[in-house]
Amino acid sequence: xxxxxxxxxxxxxxxxxxxxxxxxxxxxxxxxxxxxxxxxxxxxxxxxxxxxxxxxxxxxxxxxxxxxxxxxxxxxxxxxxxxxxxxxxxxxxxxxxxxxxxxxxxxxxxxxxxxxxxxxxxxxxxxxxxxxxxxxxxxxxxxx
Numbered sequence: 001x002x003x004x005x006x007x008x009x010x011x012x013x014x015x016x017x018x019x020x021x022x023x024x025x026x027x028x029x030x031x032x033x034x035x036x037x038x039x040x041x042x043x044x045x046x047x048x049x050x051x052x053x054x055x056x057x058x059x060x061x062x063x064x065x066x067x068x069x070x071x072x073x074x075x076x077x078x079x080x081x082x083x084x085x086x087x088x089x090x091x092x093x094x095x096x097x098x099x100x101x102x103x104x105x106x107x108x109x110x111x112x113x114x115x116x117x118x119x120x121x122x123x124x125x126x127x128x129x130x131x132x133x134x135x136x137x138x139x140x141x142x143x144x
Contacts, residue, residue, distance in 0.1 A: 037072040037108060045108045052135050054128045056117040060110040061136065069104030071096050071111060078115040088113055091122055095129040103133050 037045060049062035064070065073096060075089045092113060100109060111132075117125070 037070050037110065041070075041108070042072055042074075042110055045110050049108075049110075052132055054131050056114050056120060056125075057128050057132060058112045058114065059132050060112075061104075062108045064106060064108045066106060069101055069107050069109065071100055071104065071109045073111050073113070075113045075117075076115070078118065080118050084118055088118055091125055092129070095126055099126070099129045099133045100136070103136050107136075 045062045046060050049060040052059045052061060073089055073092045075085050075092070077085060092111065096109075096111065100111075117128075120128070
């Protein structure tokens with residue numbers, strides 16, 4: 001009897017999690033693996049691109065023949081812990097999803113975080129990425 005009660009509670013708890021997992025999240029602009037660049041493509045974008053820079057971020061932007069934009073976020077170690085590095089990478093990916101992906105159709109972007117970016121809060125990072133998005137349209141090379 002005791003084991004049946006424990007098993008019954010497990011089923012009830014697992015049903016709660018199933019409901020949460022199956023709930024669709026609002027999705028305006030997704031960030032999928034199709035929209036990121038592989039290792040070889042990173043080098044080719046850097047070789048044929050225009051460089052845009054803000055105080056804490058730099059971006060290499062190149063035109064591509066695809067109907068959607070692809071963005072790769074590069075965060076170096078710079079003597080910080082992996083927790084800090086992952087936090088900065090997650091923040092930048094979210095800001096890229098919201099600010100850059102809607103504006104970068106047909107372009108490849110490699111976004112580099114400079115060492116000073118580790119010390120920024122989310123609002124300052126948002127302003128930096130938004131500034132890059134503002135520079136994006138005139139910064140795309142037309143001959144590529």
